[in-house]
Amino acid sequence: MNVVLWIVAGVLAAAYLGAGFLKLTTAKDALVEKGMAWAADFGPKHIKLIGAAELVGAVGLILPWALDVAPKLTPIAATCLALLMIGAVATHVKRGDAPKDAVPSAVLALLSIFVAAGRF
Numbered sequence: 001m002n003v004v005l006w007i008v009a010g011v012l013a014a015a016y017l018g019a020g021f022l023k024l025t026t027a028k029d030a031l032v033e034k035g036m037a038w039a040a041d042f043g044p045k046h047i048k049l050i051g052a053a054e055l056v057g058a059v060g061l062i063l064p065w066a067l068d069v070a071p072k073l074t075p076i077a078a079t080c081l082a083l084l085m086i087g088a089v090a091t092h093v094k095r096g097d098a099p100k101d102a103v104p105s106a107v108l109a110l111l112s113i114f115v116a117a118g119r120f
Contacts, residue, residue, distance in 0.1 A: 005118040008111055009061045009074075015108060016058035016081060023051025038091050038101070050084070057081040065119065078116035085109035 023031070028047055031039040039047055060077025064070050085108045092102035 001118065005115060009065075009078075009115050012078075012081070012108065012111055012115060013058040013061045016054040016061070020051040020054030020058060023047050024055065037097065038088075038095060041091070041095065053084055054081070057084070061115065071119075075116045075119035078112045078119065082109045082112035082116060085112060 026034070028039050028042075028044045031047065042050075057077045057080055060073050061081070062074075064073035064077075085105045088105035089098075089102045089109065092098050092105060
């Protein structure tokens with residue numbers, strides 16, 4: 001089970017690192033043009049905050065458990081990322097983007113819950 005948790009955590013970390021980096025380095029209008037229509041509903045600072053949360057969460061999925069330094073931070077990071085993705089699903093549903101845009105967020109949320117449960 002530990003190997004499966006590591007694989008899922010690694011895939012999640014890669015996804016959240018990519019998404020977070022994109023949100024931190026790309027202007028709001030460019031995100032909307034790239035197909036992230038939800039970004040039109042948020043201010044630039046909020047988008048950057050979401051990106052930063054994803055980056056910090058991605059690091060939290062891997063480093064604490066790998067280094068055995070405060071390993072309880074790993075399931076906490078996974079829980080926080082799951083909550084972030086539940087918010088993303090709610091945003092997509094509210095905008096009427098579901099299911100096309102809500103499904104990836106829902107999958108990330110479920111995988112994050114899996115890691116959180118496995119690491120707690």
